[in-house]
Amino acid sequence: MDVRVQSDAFDAGAELNAFAGGRDDVGAVVSFSGLVRDDGGLRHMEIEHYPGMTAKAIEGIAREAMERWTLGDVLVIHRHGILRPGARIMMVATAAPHRAAAFEAADFLMDYLKSRAPFWKKEVRDDGADWVAAKAADEAALGRW
Amino acid sequence: MTLDVLYFAWVRERIGLPRERIETDAATVADLVEELRAREDRYAAAFADLAALRVAVDQDLTSFDAPLGAAREVAFFPPMTGG
Numbered sequence: 001m002d003v004r005v006q007s008d009a010f011d012a013g014a015e016l017n018a019f020a021g022g023r024d025d026v027g028a029v030v031s032f033s034g035l036v037r038d039d040g041g042l043r044h045m046e047i048e049h050y051p052g053m054t055a056k057a058i059e060g061i062a063r064e065a066m067e068r069w070t071l072g073d074v075l076v077i078h079r080h081g082i083l084r085p086g087a088r089i090m091m092v093a094t095a096a097p098h099r100a101a102a103f104e105a106a107d108f109l110m111d112y113l114k115s116r117a118p119f120w121k122k123e124v125r126d127d128g129a130d131w132v133a134a135k136a137a138d139e140a141a142l143g144r145w
Numbered sequence: 146m147t148l149d150v151l152y153f154a155w156v157r158e159r160i161g162l163p164r165e166r167i168e169t170d171a172a173t174v175a176d177l178v179e180e181l182r183a184r185e186d187r188y189a190a191a192f193a194d195l196a197a198l199r200v201a202v203d204q205d206l207t208s209f210d211a212p213l214g215a216a217r218e219v220a221f222f223p224p225m226t227g228g
Contacts, residue, residue, distance in 0.1 A: 034228050048153055048154055050151070050153055050201070050204070050220060050222070052204050052218070053201060053204035053205075053220070056204060057204075057206075078227065089228075090227075090228060110228055113227045113228045114225075114226070114227050114228035115224065115225055115227070116206070116225065116227075117225060117227035117228075118153070118201070118220075118222065118225055118227070119225055119226060119227035119228075120153055120154035120222065120223060120225065120226055121226045122154070131154050131155050131223065131226075132226045133223075133224075133226075134223070134224035134225065134226050139224070
């Protein structure tokens with residue numbers, strides 16, 4: 001299990017290769033990347049987090065995934081700070097003997113990271129800035145698990 | 146007891162500071178919120194709607210009726226938007 005919270009950019013391809021490489025006990029690797037989307041006029045996104053809690057919270061979510069599914073490994077990288085449109089915010093990767101567990105665990109991790117990892121996004125546009133509001137659907141998604 | 150109280154995102158902006166150290170006898174998170182609300186308008190504004198807020202005690206998410214016990218750190222913030 002590898003959890004990283006950082007302001008620096010990362011190379012998702014290299015991370016995925018390193019994550020999947022050098023092991024013969026898994027038959028499936030699933031990855032998800034979150035990018036900064038510009039719906040019009042976005043200058044950048046500011047991602048604030050709670051330094052003392054963030055890694056601990058994500059590790060708890062990753063540990064739960066490892067308990068619920070048969071997984072070989074889990075990788076979570078999540079950035080904070082100022083990110084431009086198109087920048088990679090985060091990635092999740094799961095490795096498992098079989099694909100169903102890899103897909104489901106990645107989906108679970110994303111649902112929980114969205115609503116239970118202490119990050120807050122602020123969109124800074126040409127005409128002002130707003131905190132991104134949490135969606136009721138995101139909270140409801142936790143009920144799936 | 147001495148508590149570090151932390152604020153994030155719009156709660157931090159509304160109150161105007163990221164953290165402060167306070168002396169309190171509050172027994173629960175809700176008691177602490179009442180104390181903070183009574184301080185100044187900016188606190189009252191930040192804590193106007195508890196449904197719009199989340200709280201962590203010693204870096205674990207909890208509820209507003211949670212006891213503070215021997216807590217060292219309490220953080221208030223809006224619902225998280227990670228991922």
